[in-house]
Amino acid sequence: MNQTYLLEWLDLLVTFTLNPSKTDVTKITAVQSKTIIEKTKEQTLFIQSQFKIKVFSLSKEKQIKIIVGNYHSSLIIFLDNAIERSHTVEFERFDLKQVINTLITCFDELLSFIETRFSNYLSLDMRVPATYLLISKKKLKQRIDKLKNSSTSAINGQMATGILFDNLYSFVNSKKDRKVTFRHVLYREQLIKELQLLKILQNEDQTNSALDEILIYMNFNSRAFINYFTQRVADKINCCESTAGKIESLLFHFKEFSQIHCKDGVILNPHHQDLKTVLNEWFKHEMTYLEKQQHFSVVPLHSMDKKQHQTITTDKTNEKVLCKLSTDQTALILRASDELKILIAKSMNHVFKTIVPFLSTPNKADLSYDSMRSKSYVAEERDKELAINALECIIKKIKSY
Known part of the structure; x- marks a missing residue:
């Protein structure tokens, strides 16, 4: 396996040449800056070409994952360092600013290259560094x-x-x-x-x-x-x-x-x-x-004349019970109550149709029983947690009697 380190030149550039703590970067001339910029652009293309050859020369998936992960992590570190340097006094000089900006573009392009071509070999559940x-x-x-x-x-x-x-x-x-x-x-x-x-x-x-x-x-x-x-x-x-x-x-x-x-x-x-x-x-x-x-042969609510339905809703407005749970959370409790036969009716639809018209929430006065029934099948983890918390509070309250 070819052990050539493709990032060697860029690594030295970031670690030493453009590191104010190790090198007096102000001594870099405009001509040298231009040379560094040209070399950086060449390296960007060279690394992409050689990296593909390096990866495709490997036969084991584990080896590919290691090399892709290592290069990806190194490039993120280099990018973070380059961005941090771009805000320092030393790189306010025009030609040096061009150097650091070219370097940032280089690392960004190489990262995009790896993430696009070799995303299957990256550990996608790793936390993304703040700067990146x-x-x-x-x-x-x-x-x-x-x-x-x-x-x-x-x-x-x-x-x-x-x-x-x-x-x-x-x-x-x-x-x-x-x-x-x-x-x-x-x-x-x-x-x-x-x-x-x-x-x-x-x-x-x-x-x-x-x-x-x-x-x-x-x-x-x-x-x-x-x-x-x-x-x-x-x-x-x-x-x-x-x-x-x-x-x-x-x-x-x-x-x-x-x-x-x-x-x-x-x-x-x-x-x-x-x-x-x-x-x-x-x-x-x-x-x-x-x-x-x-x-x-149940007649659906949707077949009812809209005006007739509105009249019924208006008549029952004053009879509604305010429920502080959301429609999604209430739907989960009603569905569970039906399936456990705590509420017994000829169908789950009948449970919702009978109870929901007499309920309201802080955000909605008129609830659709059919819509709530449908939502009971699409449960979100947060709604499950809140519904369970509400039921646990009820259990504690009953125990206190």
Whole structure:
């Protein structure tokens, strides 16, 4: 195996030549600065070429992971050092400033090269160093701004586009001191790359928009996107008057959804379920619900005249009980109560239909029982925790009696 250290020249440059604590950098002449800049640019291309040869000469995956990880870590350290030096007095001189900026560009380009070509061999769950994260967010924000101003964002559903950009901007603008891993950064880079390739022309008769398909392909398991997607499908299904028509429509949408491919190894929120898993579960439960509805000939709430429904809601406003839990948390408790037969009714739908109209939350006076029932199948970890905490408080209170 070839043991040549490809970063040797750059290492010496950062560690000694441009290190004010070891070298009097002010003695570097303008001519020498120009030579360093040219050599740095040459090294950037040379290292990329030789690194590919070095990696492909290895036969064991473990060896490749070690070498890719070592070079990636070294480049991040060099980048941090170069950025730190760029803020010192010694590098305020014009030619030296050009040198340090060229060096920063070099390290940034080499890191992008490794992350793009050899991401499968990187330890993606490692925490991103603060300086590197700052640069990554700045670059991502520029690409997001450009993407938002392009025609690509204008051709897709306003709600889906809003959810997408809210998530992207929330990441790059976040000031919270939370652990950000390489997986988080690389996912956004890959997502933006896919969005930039999004074709402007699309068939208006398509069930799913091009943006929806990309977000499903990229395992964009955002809670907001899941709620948007399920509600959009539910709205289309509820346009059908008969239960048989709704079942047929649901099967069609499920078929279209199932045919969308997912990219292996990518996920927006690594600690949440895959998007496909959650949505498959939702389709399955909706199908079960509709089949039972057809079997028992239950008249759905959606078939009720809107004015009639509004009148009923108004009449019951004063009878509502304020629940301090969110609709998602309440939905989980009601679903669990039905499945454990604590609340006994002819169906889960009947439990929600009977109880929900008499409830309100601090944020919403009129709750949709059908929407709450659907949300009970898309549980977020935070909602589970809060629902459990509420039930534990009830247990403690009962014990105190």
